[in-house]
Every structure is written in C-alpha cells, then in structure tokens.
Amino acid sequence: MSVLADKIEQFILTKLLEEQEGITVRRNELAETLDCAPSQISYVLSTRFSNDRGFIVQSRRGLGGSITITRILEPQPTHVLIPLQQHLHRRNEEEPQITIGHVDKVLFQHMQEARITKREAAMLHEAFLRILTDVPMEYRKESAERFYEAIMNIVNEEV
Structure with missing residues (x-):
C-alpha cells in the first residue's frame, strides 16, 4: 500500500x-x-x-x-535560509532520509516568504522528485543537498 x-x-x-x-x-x-x-x-x-x-x-x-x-506554518524570519537537513528524520539511527514531503515543506516555506514563486516551487518539486526517484539510494541524499545548495545560492543572489 x-x-x-x-x-x-x-x-x-x-x-x-x-x-x-x-x-x-x-x-x-x-x-x-x-x-x-x-x-x-x-x-x-x-x-x-x-x-x-x-x-x-x-x-x-x-x-x-x-x-x-x-x-500549519510556523513563522520563519525572512533573512534565514531554511536548511534541507532541518526537515530530515532518522530511521533507527541510520543516515537521515530525504523525502519529497520534506522538500515540499521547505519549498512551501520559501514560497510563503516570497523567496520563490509558485511556479518555481512546482518546477523545483519536480526536479527534486526526479532526484529522489532516479538517483541511486547511496547518492540520493548528497545529490539532493547539492542541488538544494545550488538553488539557494541562485535565490540569494537575487536578494
């Protein structure tokens, strides 16, 4: 199921x-x-x-x-980056797992802070979904974090 x-x-x-x-x-x-x-x-x-x-x-x-x-949104200061790692959970003391739900929560917070548009959030959602489904498990977390960091560098340049 x-x-x-x-x-x-x-x-x-x-x-x-x-x-x-x-x-x-x-x-x-x-x-x-x-x-x-x-x-x-x-x-x-x-x-x-x-x-x-x-x-x-x-x-x-x-x-x-x-x-x-x-x-339900907790207010976030607009000048603070929301790290993807903050939204990870651990399974039995293993390496933290990244899910599309964690990514969506971060994207939604950035959208609420007007750091990205709805359209950009939807495109990023699809890009992260591809990473989380197509990249082999052992490279998935690193790939998602590197992609997120690159995107946030671009977002911060516009500010």
Whole structure:
C-alpha cells in the first residue's frame, strides 16, 4: 500500500504547492482520479497529514462531503535560509532520509516568504522528485543537498 499511499500523498502535496490557502477536495472524486478506494484516501490523510506533521484536515459530511487540507506554518524570519537537513528524520539511527514531503515543506516555506514563486516551487518539486526517484539510494541524499545548495545560492543572489 505504500506505493499507492506515496502516490496519493504526492498528488495532495502538489495541489497544496499550487494553492496558497490550502485545498478542498471531495474524497470520492479524488479516489476516482487516483483509481483507488476512498478509504485509502482517508488512510493517507490520517497518517501523513496530521497536525504534528504540519497540516489541518477538516472533513465535511453531506452533499457529497469534502475535505479541506491546510498547512500549519510556523513563522520563519525572512533573512534565514531554511536548511534541507532541518526537515530530515532518522530511521533507527541510520543516515537521515530525504523525502519529497520534506522538500515540499521547505519549498512551501520559501514560497510563503516570497523567496520563490509558485511556479518555481512546482518546477523545483519536480526536479527534486526526479532526484529522489532516479538517483541511486547511496547518492540520493548528497545529490539532493547539492542541488538544494545550488538553488539557494541562485535565490540569494537575487536578494
């Protein structure tokens, strides 16, 4: 189920990147779009979009029902770079793992600070997604960090 859950999570995160205020979706329509059961949408929302992961999920019943997903943002000073490493998690004391969710959180924060546009965030999301899926595991973390550093150098030149 994790491949399907990853697909659902990616779809929702991409939509969140496109919208500043959050998104409202219909569970049944989303399930139909992603060719899965509505219960799988509920599973992903409850496990990957919780308050402690930085999201507010509200369900509305009746008239087809809808789900509103909003990011909870902690205010960040605009002059501080947000390091990608800050958003990593460790698995059993192994090397920190970078996920597209961590990348999206950083991109979203930069977008909220007006350091990058929505379009740039969407392009960077796709570039990072390619790194995290196409680069062999042993080079993935270094490749993502080097790419992030190069992008932040460009962003800082414009300031």
